[in-house]
């Protein structure tokens with residue numbers, strides 16, 4: 001009789017294509033057998049009874065800022081990776097900025113890899129940066145395994161990570177195209193945002209609504225149109241991060257239809273929070289692009305349901321509470337939302353339960369699609385031969401998120417106080433349980 005390291009029995013196994021009842025056997029970190037409607041024969045060192053639970057491929061959060069090395073007082077890989085595990089995520093792609101030094105050359109990438117290998121309890125992957133100063137470093141970064149490159153079209157908010165001007169982005173995209181890699185873009189128009197912000201502040205207009213109006217949807221659309229033109233001129237593959245509106249997605253879809261190699265991400269906060277939350281919660285709900293109004297949220301859900309969005313990622317961009325206080329000027333205070341732990345909860349509560357988004361689509365958006373798009377060949381689904389990155393979820397469990405539930409270094413989030421339906425019970429990374437029943441399992 002075969003002996004396995006782990007057997008998970010009697011769960012409902014969800015993939016991007018189907019939901020089946022069955023068992024999963026794991027050996028040496030890999031899924032070796034999945035059985036539908038019959039028991040796996042054999043024994044295991046550990047068995048988990050998943051009766052009543054759904055079993056999902058672990059989330060792959062393709063957009064986080066864990067800020068290590070150099071800015072670990074804001075988060076760090078230890079707390080960041082633990083918050084992901086608690087939220088059912090088993091892999092992340094760390095953005096090149098907010099860490100100091102930023103990931104803009106091989107030496108800096110090596111520093112981050114070293115820290116991640118030591119501290120992360122989920123699988124780490126890395127974006128390289130594209131800044132005006134590092135075109136000559138792109139090849140080296142690519143050859144050392146970055147997922148792709150990330151550039152800002154508007155100021156990043158971080159002094160050592162400059163946004164690209166049109167000249168450097170065109171040069172960079174030519175180089176990235178020749179490497180066969182891809183470029184992820186924060187697409188907001190510097191001209192539109194800077195001029196509108198300056199006007200608002202001159203007029204003493206600094207409310208939440210003023211801040212939002214200084215970064216309008218048209219600013220995203222302008223930047224997206226421009227970067228698409230460069231993609232068409234260079235052949236560089238594009239990934240637009242954090243689209244805040246279906247109107248932005250529509251521009252991307254037009255390009256897709258013309259044959260441009262382009263994909264799009266949105267984030268849970270654009271699907272669950274509005275300007276009203278920014279007014280009520282202050283900078284805890286501040287981000288760029290900013291939160292939009294209720295009708296935009298509903299349109300974005302329609303876009304998700306229509307299959308127009310490729311990837312949902314958290315854009316977890318944490319900061320200490322002291323940087324998240326606003327007295328009366330919404331142009332002050334850090335822009336970035338702490339959300340890495342809540343992605344699946346939001347997709348289940350707001351998507352599956354409230355808007356009938358199928359579980360299979362949630363799995364596709366949060367795991368299968370990012371694995372396929374970014375070349376993680378052994379991740380993103382539950383099947384024999386794939387890595388045993390697995391999340392067990394109780395869809396019947398309701399809970400109110402409390403600050404002390406958060407594993408972040410700074411225990412704040414715009415979702416504190418929200419009632420969620422569907423809770424992560426156990427998270428398994430490469431065959432090892434890293435989180436169960438509310439607690440991180442330390443090695």
Ligand SMILES: NC(=O)N[C@H]1NC(=O)NC1=O
Pocket residue numbers: 065097098156157158186286287288289317335336337
């Ligand atoms: N630097 C950084 O993390 N910026 C992120 N924050 C945010 O709200 N949008 C971003 O791009």
Ligand SMILES: [Zn+2]
Pocket residue numbers: 186241242288
């Ligand atoms: Zn961004």
Ligand SMILES: [Zn+2]
Pocket residue numbers: 063064065095315317
């Ligand atoms: Zn980001």
